[in-house]
Amino acid sequence: MPASFLGSALRGTFFLAFGLWWSVRYPLKYLNRKGAVEGQPGRGRAELFEGAVKAFFALVGILVEQFVPSGPHLQLYSPKTHSWTDLTHWHYSTIYLFFLLSGITDVVSHSPLKxxxxxxxxxxxxxxxxxxxLFCFRDYSDAVLDQHLHSLLVMAIFAGALCAFLEVFLQDHIILETFRTSTFLLQGSWLWQIGFVLSPPWGGPGWDDSDSSNLLFLTMCFCWHYIGALVVVATNGGKLVFKAPGGCRSLWC
Amino acid sequence: MPASFLGSALRGTFFLAFGLWWSVRYPLKYLNRKGAVEGQPGRGRAELFEGAVKAFFALVGILVEQFVPSGPHLQLYSPKTHSWTDLTHWHYSTIYLFFLLSGITDVVSHSPLKxxxxxxxxxxxxxxxxxxxLFCFRDYSDAVLDQHLHSLLVMAIFAGALCAFLEVFLQDHIILETFRTSTFLLQGSWLWQIGFVLSPPWGGPGWDDSDSSNLLFLTMCFCWHYIGALVVVATNGGKLVFKAPGGCRSLWC
Amino acid sequence: MPASFLGSALRGTFFLAFGLWWSVRYPLKYLNRKGAVEGQPGRGRAELFEGAVKAFFALVGILVEQFVPSGPHLQLYSPKTHSWTDLTHWHYSTIYLFFLLSGITDVVSHSPLKxxxxxxxxxxxxxxxxxxxLFCFRDYSDAVLDQHLHSLLVMAIFAGALCAFLEVFLQDHIILETFRTSTFLLQGSWLWQIGFVLSPPWGGPGWDDSDSSNLLFLTMCFCWHYIGALVVVATNGGKLVFKAPGGCRSLWC
Amino acid sequence: MPASFLGSALRGTFFLAFGLWWSVRYPLKYLNRKGAVEGQPGRGRAELFEGAVKAFFALVGILVEQFVPSGPHLQLYSPKTHSWTDLTHWHYSTIYLFFLLSGITDVVSHSPLKxxxxxxxxxxxxxxxxxxxLFCFRDYSDAVLDQHLHSLLVMAIFAGALCAFLEVFLQDHIILETFRTSTFLLQGSWLWQIGFVLSPPWGGPGWDDSDSSNLLFLTMCFCWHYIGALVVVATNGGKLVFKAPGGCRSLWC
Known part of the structure; x- marks a missing residue:
């Protein structure tokens, strides 16, 4: 199985896991809030846990990117070849570093520090x-398919970013939380798709770059992934609405 | 009459119908709300009906796209020619699928489920x-006129999307509803225009692609369509203001 | 004096006049509102007058564009040459038509119709x-300078549009009104500048299109025009703050 | 030491200084506001001082740009060579002029004028x-690296502008203030980076323009600078939270 497929799939799994977790947690939080208006909606334990998990995986991601055999081992510039070493690994490390920061902020902001x-x-x-x-400015060097796949990915990423930015001002807004959840699921499943298209796990070359109908199909496929994401969100939300008993609901609210 | 004209005209009619319906319903809702502040503005029946109609036509659209003689009949990949079959039909099916989802959400959100x-x-x-x-990433393959017509269409679509997104936060905002109505009317009449330009119903080729003054004219024509849309919205709104008796007004409010 | 200079200058004068009028009216309105909180800020007469003037000039503009000797005289398509006639005149007529609509809306929305x-x-x-x-999709046909000048103009226009759109939701917001005033002044003086650059009133050709330093200078010049606009806004606003007596202030508030 | 390095470094220092000052002042203001809700948060002295410093440095900047030996000495057009003189110096002067205006507005808006x-x-x-x-429309003339560095800079600038625009409506919003502070720090340190890359202080040519991996590295480097900015903001904010005594805190609140 090629390394680039594995990397893409692992990253995808990370985003999928977060999307799935949120698709359960946010509806629960919403139901609890509607049920009991009086109590502060006891945020904290779940988000603390979430932040810790995010930070942990980001840290693992950095270490893996740096210390896999083909990785740069923290070396940035190779004096021998007078060139930068393994910028792709460094790119991913940088991305993970920001998610690490995000995880730490999650943890700290639910500590007593306020x-x-x-x-x-x-x-x-x-x-x-x-x-x-960083995905916008990767080195695609004329690989049209690669660039198209990643520009679709970037749309999912920026939609999530817009959503998270609006949540700075509108906190605990269930629609925004649902939308953000769906963009994470989309991003996760699309990373899997990128892995399958560019470096199939069964070996062999990726899809034909010169066939323009592949671009058309993949754009449409992106929309189908999003339908899948919406179905997951709706199913998980719907189950809770029907099954949830009147009283307290778990998942640490 | 060429099939592509018929398709464009049918799609246009769908959007025109929704625009016209809204151009009557929203002013009525606004007048009722101003008249009687106390009662909850009895939303529900009209939007339920609207959602059901939207879902029904979207479903019909999917079936037609798939099962017309030239359609893909749910076949996505042709193993014989080793290529994707009829991606345009699949593109439209995907669009209708999202409108189907939107219709279902309309219906469910006005059910007792809350x-x-x-x-x-x-x-x-x-x-x-x-x-x-999907209109942005269609295969235009150097047809400048085709691309220009659809990029104008995309402006109307995204203006409507921006409007609907703002309505997530500002519900029952009459200005936004009016604006959205006008973008739907614009989209509908522009789809008719696209049909006439690219595949005239009386047969023969479309307009001359190499004449750049056609582009200039069509940009202006787009603005005229919008004036038409605004006139329709204003006329329907104005009639209600003048004719509406003081008491209850129908259309299920 | 070339006709295109005259047209540009007249258009510029229209926007300058509105900018100047607003640069006096909005600070007055703000001061009156701060002085006397109790009374409804008697909007109406000034905005009615404003709308009527806007509609009148837009109507005159349409008639002039259509019936100048070189104009299209309401003829859109010339069957003789099989081509569109004078699309530039029609473009401007379309723009004025929308300002006419805007003026009519101003008048109607301050009538008793509410x-x-x-x-x-x-x-x-x-x-x-x-x-x-319409300025974005004009036919520039490789005239780099022309295109650059109009793309700067379009920035001023869209800044004004963003401002007016925000005012739909935040009415009577003095900062937005000031900003919109400054974009109108900028647009007006930049239209004069465009006239001087592309078709100088003393005859002769416009500036050298092939000299790229002209582009650099004009970008900077655009900023200077904006400084001029800000100085006008600040001066008019400042005069009112210092001179205005405590009691009622005119300009129909 | 080349003049262009010096200029870039001085500009960077200006933004860094403002960023550092804000990274201390805004958390303090926030803590004070949380501590004592009753008193108006005594804005004024600090912002007056800030505005005066900004205006002073902008004025110095204009004078230096104009009157360095290689500067234009207020001459805009050279009749001898029939060309614009030193447009780069004039560009920077224009930028400083707007910061001068911003400084004056700061001073005036905290005067008794209200x-x-x-x-x-x-x-x-x-x-x-x-x-x-002005950075978007500089004359890069095929220097890919130069353009890339400045387009990254422009991102930091526009992020700051978006932030400041939102603050027009949401005043004293600690998150927006923190974000703006970080964009100023980023802009400052990135201006230093631009100086080192394009005109190293130890002489010699800048980095290799034809090596595309330099672009990849610098995009990543931009993100690292931002991490540095975030660390500075977090450290300064964190120190205050821990050390600040309960009572009054200085920095003129």
Whole structure:
């Protein structure tokens, strides 16, 4: 199985996991809030856990990118060849670094320190903006298909960033949370798709770059992935509405 | 009559019908709300009906796109020619699928289930965004006129999407509703115009692609269509203001 | 004096006149509102007058564009040459038509009919958007300087449109009104500049199109025009603050 | 040391100084506001001082740009060579002029004159927009690296402008203030980076323009600068939270 497929799939799994987790947590939070207006909606434990997991995976991601055999091992410039070493690995490390920061902000802002509310949304926005920026300026060198796939990915990323930025001002807005969840699911499943298209796990070359109908199909495929994401969000939300008993609901609210 | 004219005209009629319906319903709702502040503005029946109609026509659209003689009959990949079959039909099916979802959301959110308010606006936004995205990435292959006509269409679509997105946060805002209505009328009449320009119903080729003054004329023509849309909205709104008796007004409010 | 200079200068004078009028009216309105909170800020007479003037000049503009000797005289298509006649004149007529609509909306919305508040801002937004759209898609045919001058103009236009759109939601916001005033002054003086650069009133050719330093200078010149606009706004606003007596202030508030 | 490095470094220092000052002042203001809700948050002295410093440095900047030996000495057009003189110096003078205006607005709006609140944010927005516009339309003449570096700079500038524009409507919003602070720090440190890349202080040519991996590295480097900016903001903010005694805190609040 090629390394680039593995990397894309792992990254996709990370975003899928977060999307799935949110697709359960946010409807629960909404239902709890509607049920019991009086109590502060006990935020904290779930978001603390979430931030810790995010930071942990980001840290693991950085270490893996740097210390896989083909990685740069923290070396940035090779004096021998007078060139930068493995900029792609460094690019990903940078992205993970911002998610690490976002995770740390999550953890700190639910500690007793009381950061201003909305700061953890801003840090998520920044992480997504940096991710989008670095995918925009990757070296595609005439690989039309590669560029098209990633520009679709960047749309999902920036939609999530816009959403997170609006949440700085409109906190606990269930529609925005749902929308952000769906963009994370989309991003995750699209990363899997990118892996399958550019470096199939069963080996062999990727899809034909010169066939323009592939671009048309993949644009449409992107929309289907989004329908899948919406179905997941709707199913998880719907199950809760029907099954949830009147009283307290778990997931640490 | 060429099939592509018929398709464009039918799609245009769909949007025109919605625009016309809204151009009557929203002013009525506004007048009723101003008249009687106390009662909840009895939303529900009209929007339920609207959602059902939208979902029905979207479903019909999907079936027609798939099962017309020249359609793909649900076949996506042709193993014989090793190529994708009829991606244009699939593109339209995808667009209709999102409008189907939007219709279903309309219906469900006015059922007793009580979805969070604004969700049906988000689903309309998504349908319009997907429509715009797929029109942006169609295969124009150097047909300048085709591309120009559709990029003008995309402006109308994205203006409607922006409007629907703002309505997630500002519900029942009469100005936004009027603006959205006018973008739907514009989109509808522009789809008719596209049909006449690219594949005239009386047969023969479309307009001359190499004459750049056609582009200039059509840009201006787009603005005239919008004036037409505004006149329709103003006329329907104005009639209600003058004729409406003091008491209850119909259209299920 | 070339006709194109005259046209540009007249258009510029229209926008300058509106900018100057607003640069006096809005600070007065603001001061009156701060002075006397109790009374409804008696909007109406000034905006009615404003709308009527706008509509009148737009109507005159349409008639002039159509019936100058070189104009199209309401003829759109010439069957003799099989081509569109004078699309530039028609473009301007279309722009004026939208300003005419905006003027009519102003007049109607301050009549006893009570249109929803904000509708006249939306119609101004639409007029500016259409103006910007038609300037974007003019036929520049490789005249780099022409295109650059108009793309700077379009920035001023769209800044004004954004401002007017925000005013739909935030009415009587003094900062937005000031900003919009400055964009109108900028647009007006830049139209004069365009006239001087492309068709100098003393005859002779316009500036050298092939000299790229002209582009650099004109970009900077655009900023200087804006400084001029800001100085005018500040001076008019400042005079009022210092001179205005405590009691009632005129200009029909 | 080449003049262009010196210029870039001085400009960078200006933005860094403002960023650092804000990274201390805004958290303090926030803490004070949380501590004592009753008293008006005594704005004024700090912002007056800030405005005066900004205006002073902008004035110095204009004079230096004009009267360095290689400068234009207020001459705009050279009749001898029939060309514009030193447009780059004039560009920078224009930018400084807008920051001068912004500084004056700061000073005036905290005088007893009582300008409408938010006006000083609008003037900062305009200064940043003009800076971004002039960097967008500089004469890069095929220097890919130069253009890439400045387009990244423009992102930081426009992010700051967006932030300042939002602050017109949402005043004293700690998250927006923090974000703006970080964009100023980023802009400052990136101006230093531009100096080092294009005209190293130890002489010699700038980086290799034809090596595309330099572009990739610098995009990533831009993100690292931003991490640095965030760390500075977090450190300064964090120190205050821990050390600040309960009572009054200085920096003129």
């Amino acid at each position: 950061l201003p509310p909305g700061l953890e949304r801003l840090s998520l926005t920044l992480a997504l903006l940096v991710e989008g920026l | 979805l969070p308010p604004g969700l049906e606006r988000l689903s309309l936004t998504l349908a319009l965004l997907v429509e715009g995205l | 249109l929803p508040p904000g509708l006249e801002r939306l119609s101004l937004t639409l007029a500016l958007l259409v103006e910007g759209l | 300008l409408p609140p938010g006006l000083e944010r609008l003037s900062l927005t305009l200064a940043l927009l003009v800076e971004g516009l």
